[in-house]
Amino acid sequence: MCADVLVIGYGNPLRGDDGVGPVIAEKLAKLHREPDSKVQVVACHQLSPELAEPIAETRAVIFIDASVELKPGEVRVSAVSPDRFSPAAFAHSMKPSALLATASELFGQAPPAKTIGIGALSFETGMQLTPEVRQAVAKAVTAVENEIAKYLKTSH
């Protein structure tokens, strides 16, 4: 796996808006499905440490996640840096910053990274996104595509 840009959409697909990350990832996967694509898209439930290896091998990484800190439907692009600070207690998931730190310390490098946050409204059991979040999906896809374009431009 040596894509130029790695896109990781994560969240629980059975918990309402929490599943927006994988929903966006699946849409992006369709846009970048040609075998020689420079973009690799991963949809997953949560961030786990073995993702550090493909992250270390890529030139840029974009994380897509629901956020409780943004207004429902708001899409925000933020830069994220490696951060070792991660007392995981007994949670089985990692933050993007901790995953980047893992890539850096165990696999030698952490590429530049962005997070695309989508403000979420409901986390009730179910596979439906709320209308606010559903409407934000296209905007988030565009935001990711813009970031991908920037990275691809600078890497060549």
Added chain:
Amino acid sequence: MPKKQTIVIDPVTRIEGHSRISIHLDKTGMVENAQFHVTQFRGFEKLCQGRPFYEMPALMARICGICPVSHLIASAKACDAILAVRIPETAERLRRIMHLAQFVQSHALAFFHLASPDFLLGLDSDPAKRNLFGVAAHTPQLAQDGIKLRKFGQEVIRILGGKRIHPAWIVPGGVSNPLKEADRDAILSMVPEAREIALRTLVWFKRQLENFREEIRVFANFPSMFLALAKDDGGLALYKGWMRIVNADGDIVDNFEARDYQEHIGEAVENFSYLKSPYYKPLGYPLGMYRVGPLARLNMARHCGTPLADQELAEFRELERRFVLSSFYYHYARLIEILFCVERIEWLLNSEGILSTHVRAFAGPNEYEGVGVAEAPRGTLIHHYKINENGLIQSANLIIATSHNNLAMNRGITQAAKHFIKGRVVQEGMLNRVEAVIRAFDPCLSCSTHADGHMDLQVDVYDDTGELISEVRR
């Protein structure tokens, strides 16, 4: 008025929180009791209603990001029961391989990522360094090994299922595709490294035990019953077997078929947690407390059935005269199970007929009800469906592995808190030990949410008026 203080340990993965530990002190500052609160778990039963039963395995696999294969298997087995078919032998073996691979990756996450910082750096070490990065800085190989084992498990699942996270390869009646020779060989080529990692980690961990005598003594160390699947000959069973309950002396208390689980297991609800508390019905609640998971399985197993794991099991048995009762040893049992799973995967891949193309039995629904039970990494997992004449789910009941240990976890943190916390001055290392009791059980709350905006860990101390007198966030 006597003062009552409450200490709250609050690890959350979003603002509302996944779970919390609160420790209640009495007027003298001694621990009265402790509670493990799960605030984010939701039942998925309602989501199932009205869906075609044959869609259930793929849907249920999406419940959890850590043990999707366990849900897939328990669900598929419940559907096999509705079809009333006996699945082809090769299909069962292929399901088993995926199941074992998931044990490896799940146990590796628990041991290397969550627990090893405590063992390597110490329970009192700087919390800012007591994590995977601290492990990587101190002993890079240990951190690398954890990731390699995770990758091994994930890779086996990806090769078999074609999709890493939620493979829909396991279906009612068997599996959807046979194993290709090249894929078998690809998995076999990864086995030696995984086995070496399991063996060297066991050697290392056994050397650490001497440093944790006090923790071994008080980490949920008490007589209890144990529940696990068991083979007729008493061998370790992960995929199928009797549901067996044994007491702390190793005597069989009950032995029943999965489909009869409701006659033997009740589910209590406490107002402080969303997580139910299953118990052994004949003894009632809460007396009917039992433990599940790696410790329960290895206590119950007369043998594992693979050479290296059986050697390790024999040594494990020497820890205590009878059953191993300290929950600290969940970690030890987890490592032996990793070794067993790697050995067993190799054996199954080399078994006759594993490349057979007869991997699925076809039928329509022949029963209105089906129960599927399998051992998940954390313990016995039960899926129970009832369908109508159109094959649509009318009701579903799920008992997840983590919930079986709820009563024992609550009792365990109370035991540890009483031992380590004395008075209002609370050191971080004391609270870490209480958390470490929970880590030993490795509860999985991944069926919760994973949105950004979380606090990692919060420790609050309140006085009797409810005023916050001490607060730690990290």
